[in-house]
Each structure stands twice: as C-alpha cells, then as structure tokens.
Amino acid sequence: MNDRDREQFDDELTAKARELAGDVEPERDLWPGIHAAIHESMQGPAATASVFGASFQRYLAQAAAVILLVGGSSGLTYLAISGDRDNVSPVAAGIELPLDAVSASFGSQYTLGPDFQDARRNVEGRLETELERLSPEARAEVEANIETIRTAIAEINKALAEEPDNVLLQQLLLSSYQEELAVMRKVNGITNTVMLRDDI
Amino acid sequence: MEALVGTEALAVEGGSVTETEQDRVRRAQAADTRAFEALYREHVGKVYGLCLRMTGNPSEAEDCAQEAFIQAWSKLDKFRGDSSFGTWMHKVAVNVVLGRMRKSRREQDRIRAVGDISPTPESIGDSGGMQDLEQAMNELPTGARHVFVLYAVYGYSHDETGEMLGIAAGTSKAQLHRAKRLLAQQLEPASGVT
Numbered sequence: 188m189n190d191r192d193r194e195q196f197d198d199e200l201t202a203k204a205r206e207l208a209g210d211v212e213p214e215r216d217l218w219p220g221i222h223a224a225i226h227e228s229m230q231g232p233a234a235t236a237s238v239f240g241a242s243f244q245r246y247l248a249q250a251a252a253v254i255l256l257v258g259g260s261s262g263l264t265y266l267a268i269s270g271d272r273d274n275v276s277p278v279a280a281g282i283e284l285p286l287d288a289v290s291a292s293f294g295s296q297y298t299l300g301p302d303f304q305d306a307r308r309n310v311e312g313r314l315e316t317e318l319e320r321l322s323p324e325a326r327a328e329v330e331a332n333i334e335t336i337r338t339a340i341a342e343i344n345k346a347l348a349e350e351p352d353n354v355l356l357q358q359l360l361l362s363s364y365q366e367e368l369a370v371m372r373k374v375n376g377i378t379n380t381v382m383l384r385d386d387i
Numbered sequence: 388m389e390a391l392v393g394t395e396a397l398a399v400e401g402g403s404v405t406e407t408e409q410d411r412v413r414r415a416q417a418a419d420t421r422a423f424e425a426l427y428r429e430h431v432g433k434v435y436g437l438c439l440r441m442t443g444n445p446s447e448a449e450d451c452a453q454e455a456f457i458q459a460w461s462k463l464d465k466f467r468g469d470s471s472f473g474t475w476m477h478k479v480a481v482n483v484v485l486g487r488m489r490k491s492r493r494e495q496d497r498i499r500a501v502g503d504i505s506p507t508p509e510s511i512g513d514s515g516g517m518q519d520l521e522q523a524m525n526e527l528p529t530g531a532r533h534v535f536v537l538y539a540v541y542g543y544s545h546d547e548t549g550e551m552l553g554i555a556a557g558t559s560k561a562q563l564h565r566a567k568r569l570l571a572q573q574l575e576p577a578s579g580v581t
Contacts, residue, residue: 197567200574203520204539210432211439217453218427224457225420 307364310371317374329374336367412472416463423463427456430473434480440536441484443525451487455480477541481533481551488529523573531566534559539566 318326343360408429414422434455439448459466459479466475524532524540537548538559545556545563552559 193571196571196575200520200567200570201539203517204524204535205542207517207520207540209436209541211436212432213435213449213452214445215449217431217435217449217456218424220453221427221456221460222420222424225423225460228457228461229418 307368307371310368314371314374321374329370333367333370336363336370339363340367408472409468412463412466412468415460416466423460426472430476431456433473434476437477437480437536437541438484440521440524440540441481441533442488443532447487451480451483454487455483458483478551481537485552519574520570523570526573527566527569530554531562531569534562535566535570538563 318329321329340360340363343356343363347356347360408426411422411425415426431452435448435452438451438455439445442448442451455476459476462479466472470478524535527535533552534548537543537551538545543551545559549556549559554562
C-alpha cells in the first residue's frame with residue numbers, strides 16, 4: 188500500500204467509522220438498577236441526617252439537662268452559703284473570692300490533666316473541713332448540689348463511652364469538672380470569710 | 388413514548404408544552420427522578436454504545452453505562468450546561484470505563500491475549516463491512532481503541548479526546564495513527580475498507 192492508497196484507506200476508514208451507529212441499545216433496561224441506586228442515595232443522606240439529627244437532639248437535651256443541673260446546683264450552693272454568711276456577718280462581704288483559673292484539659296480516656304487533678308484534690312481535701320464550719324442546713328444543701336454535679340459528670344462519662352468523639356459531650360464534661368471545682372472553692376472561700384468574722 | 392417520561396408535569400390545559408433537554412436537566416438537578424429517567428431514555432444508547440466500544444464486552448458495558456448514570460445523578464449539580472448533556476454523559480462514562488479498567492485485571496489479561504493483532508478469517512471480508520470494522524476495532528489495543536472510538540466514531544476532536552482520556556492531544560493523534568495502521572492490517576485483505 189503506497190502513501191496515496193493509505194491516505195485513501197484512512198479517509199474511507201474514518202468515513203466508515205462515522206457511519207457506525209452512535210447509539211447502541213443495551214439488551215436489558217438499565218433504569219431499574221439506576222433508579223434503585225438513586226433511591227438509596229436519596230435516602231442515605233436523609234437517613235444519615237435523620238440519625239445525626241436524633242443523635243444531636245439527644246445530646247442537646249443531655250447538654251441542656253446538665254447545664255440546668257450544674258447551673259442550678261451552683262446557684263443553690265451560692266445561695267445556701269451566702270445565706271449562712273449573711274447570718275454571720277456583713278463585715279467581710281467585700282472580700283474577693285480567690286477563684287484562680289486552672290487550666291483544664293483531657294488526657295487520654297477523658298482523664299483530666301495533672302494540673303487540674305492537683306487543684307481538684309487540693310480543694311476537695313479542704314472541703315470536708317470547710318463544710319463543717321457551715322450550718323447543718325447549708326452543709327446539706329451544698330453536699331446535695333455537689334452530688335448533683337458529680338452525677339451529671341458520671342452521666343456525661345457514660346454518654347462519652349458510647350460516643351467517644353462527641354465534642355459537645357467532651358466540652359460539657361470539662362465545664363462540669365470546672366463547675367465542681369468552682370463550687371468547692373466557693374465553699375472554701377466563704378467559710379474562710381466566716382472565719383474572718385469569728386476572728387473579729 | 389418512553390422519552391416522554393417526566394414531561395407530564397408540563398402538560399397544560401388544551402395541549403402540552405414541549406420540554407427541552409435543558410428543562411429536564413434542571414428538573415433532574417432539583418432531584419426529579421422522572422426527569423432524570425427521561426434523560427436516561429434519551430441518552431442510554433449513546434452512553435452504552437460508547438461503553439461497549441471502549442470495553443469490547445456487552446456485560447461490562449452495561450455495568451459501565453449503569454454506573455455512569457448513577458454517577459451522573461450524584462454529580463448533576465456540577466453540570467453547568469457548557470456542553471450538551473450527551474457530551475457530559477460521555478465524559479462521565481469514559482471516566483467510569485477508565486476507572487473500572489484500572490481496577491480490573493481482566494483488561495490486562497485481555498491486552499496480553501490480544502498481543503499483536505493478526506487477521507482472523509471470521510473478522511475479514513464478511514458481507515457486513517460494518518461488522519468487520521466493529522470486530523477489528525474491538526481487537527485494537529486499549530489506548531488505540533479508545534482514541535479511535537472517541538475520535539473516529541463519536542467525532543470528538545483530538546483536544547476533546549485527550550481531555551476525556553487524560554492524555555495529550557499529540558498522544559491522541561499518535562494513537563489514532565496506530566489504530567488506523569492496525570485496522571488496515573486487519574481490513575486490507577478484504578475489498579477496500581468494507
């Protein structure tokens with residue numbers, strides 16, 4: 188085949204190829220399979236969203252409950268202790284409570300960091316002594332409220348065992364620990380204030 | 388009548404409004420599966436034909452065409468109408484075929500089995516010249532076959548063919564040249580191309 192023949196062959200070949208039917212119908216209807224896959228994909232994200240929504244709502248409800256518990260407990264603790272303080276003396280009312288910020292972070296398995304653990308142990312160790320300085324009613328109130336916070340912490344830990352990567356629960360746990368520490372420090376601070384009055 | 392699937396929504400009192408492909412695409416983009424079915428009915432032949440010629444295997448081609456439409460559904464929001472829906476579907480189908488071929492060792496076996504093309508009695512000189520050509524195309528090595536199908540059968544330019552296959556336009560030209568030479572070897576003994 189010379190060049191001219193080859194050129195002619197190429198032209199004929201291209202023309203022939205263009206004549207081939209572009210459309211070839213498959214032997215079976217592919218739509219049912221496509222429709223099923225589409226249907227599944229449409230349900231998939233919705234189902235996921237629904238699951239996520241349900242999960243999120245559950246956590247939101249848990250979060251709201253815990254915030255109410257912790258906030259309520261802190262408030263009640265404050266009122267109980269304040270009531271005791273008011274009964275004793277207004278002299279030290281202006282004293283600032285030493286609520287130092289303690290950095291808190293989770294280590295592995297939601298164990299609090301060593302700094303926070305130290306601060307917590309320190310305050311907890313003094314708590315019993317300080318509680319004895321309060322009136323029996325105020326003491327019972329504070330103990331009940333700290334217990335409420337600890338119950339909430341236990342509940343959050345349980346939820347975290349199921350959903351270890353849930354950031355909302357992690358944050359909630361952290362703030363609950365901080366709240367517990369703050370309440371215990373308030374008790375210590377206010378009983379110290381009461382002591383000031385006794386000294387007088 | 389099948390192609391009318393999905394157009395009922397536009398029926399109006401005293402007649403019906405002709406729905407364009409663009410309308411169907413828009414409705415499909417809004418998650419209207421009936422509009423997408425209408426698009427499928429219109430384009431399945433073109434998509435399956437391409438898949439069949441690229442894979443050379445009817446069963447594999449059906450899987451590819453099906454997957455192409457499923458992928459197209461999930462990517463419909465990316466279709467901006469710069470090209471026709473048919474061309475866009477072809478691009479999706481080519482990607483599906485190439486993706487499946489990469490995963491499949493069958494194609495590697497096929498390439499090895501084909502080796503150097505040699506004419507076979509049943510592929511030459513039968514009364515249906517088109518069948519000869521189809522058969523000869525089917526026996527081309529993968530790269531040459533893909534280029535020949537896209538360029539010669541479906542009329543894409545070398546730039547478009549290269550873009551679809553992820554190769555340079557120059558490579559597309561070289562593969563076409565190779566395909567023609569191999570087809571000449573196959574078809575030459577017959578009278579003319581046909």
